[in-house]
Amino acid sequence: MSGHTHPCCKIGPSILCADLSCLADECRKMIHSGADYLHLDVMDGHFVPNLTFGHPIVKCLRPKMPDIYFDMHMMVQNPEKWVESMADAGANQYTFHIEACEDIPALCRKIQESGMRVGVGLKPGTPVETILPYSDLFDVVLIMTVEPGFGGQSFMEDMMSKVQYLRTNFPYLDIEVDGGVGPNTIDVVAEAGANMIVSGTAITGASDPSQVIALLRNSVENAIQKSQLER
Ligand SMILES: O=C(CO)[C@@H](O)[C@H](O)COP(=O)(O)O
Numbered sequence: 001m002s003g004h005t006h007p008c009c010k011i012g013p014s015i016l017c018a019d020l021s022c023l024a025d026e027c028r029k030m031i032h033s034g035a036d037y038l039h040l041d042v043m044d045g046h047f048v049p050n051l052t053f054g055h056p057i058v059k060c061l062r063p064k065m066p067d068i069y070f071d072m073h074m075m076v077q078n079p080e081k082w083v084e085s086m087a088d089a090g091a092n093q094y095t096f097h098i099e100a101c102e103d104i105p106a107l108c109r110k111i112q113e114s115g116m117r118v119g120v121g122l123k124p125g126t127p128v129e130t131i132l133p134y135s136d137l138f139d140v141v142l143i144m145t146v147e148p149g150f151g152g153q154s155f156m157e158d159m160m161s162k163v164q165y166l167r168t169n170f171p172y173l174d175i176e177v178d179g180g181v182g183p184n185t186i187d188v189v190a191e192a193g194a195n196m197i198v199s200g201t202a203i204t205g206a207s208d209p210s211q212v213i214a215l216l217r218n219s220v221e222n223a224i225q226k227s228q229l230e231r
């Protein structure tokens with residue numbers, strides 16, 4: 001389902017650790033700081049030991065920012081349950097976890113038919129080969145670089161072998177990373193071949209988020225340029 005051009009760099013702040021009592025303002029701040037999309041973390045207290053928000057909040061947010069790409073990171077059991085509600089709320093990408101899903105082709109079809117892009121997430125302990133039987137069903141593969149559930153955890157560098165494997169075998173795939181990504185860790189992420197960069201506390205906790213976003217973008221764009229020269 002991916003295109004045939006090298007995927008470009010996109011920076012998607014996670015607002016998980018921002019002030020959720022003024023969600024729209026926090027989101028606008030990210031957009032004005034140069035974000036390409038918003039990564040919205042949905043947690044159900046079952047798939048992960050934490051709770052956040054669901055489609056009613058997304059539905060309220062959508063009219064306040066009609067043109068922004070919403071990437072829903074669905075850390076939930078039974079991800080098939082929320083596809084229609086998220087599409088109706090205005091989500092653009094539905095990223096479910098492969099560990100939480102029984103019928104992967106059926107779920108991918110449902111997401112696609114609802115008009116959203118299909119993302120699949122892998123927890124750190126899940127081997128990358130798990131996606132191989134379904135690889136043409138996804139638009140985005142999300143490699144978790146922390147255990148899902150909480151912001152502000154330490155980046156797992158050993159997950160970069162999964163990113164390298166995917167970039168080598170699927171040059172046109174959108175590869176997203178999430179967890180502990182910031183100025184200190186972006187270079188290995190960029191060199192491994194990720195192009196969709198989620199970053200939470202490193203951006204929302206910074207005194208100048210635009211500076212952090214620019215730094216992340218610069219690292220990824222340099223790595224993409226380098227890889228294209230080497231071809
Ligand atoms: O999905 C998750 C956590 O489960 C992430 O989106 C984090 O919320 C990102 O925050 P940082 O690790 O960058 O602080």
Ligand SMILES: [Fe+2]
Pocket residue numbers: 014039040041073178198
């Ligand atoms: Fe996330």
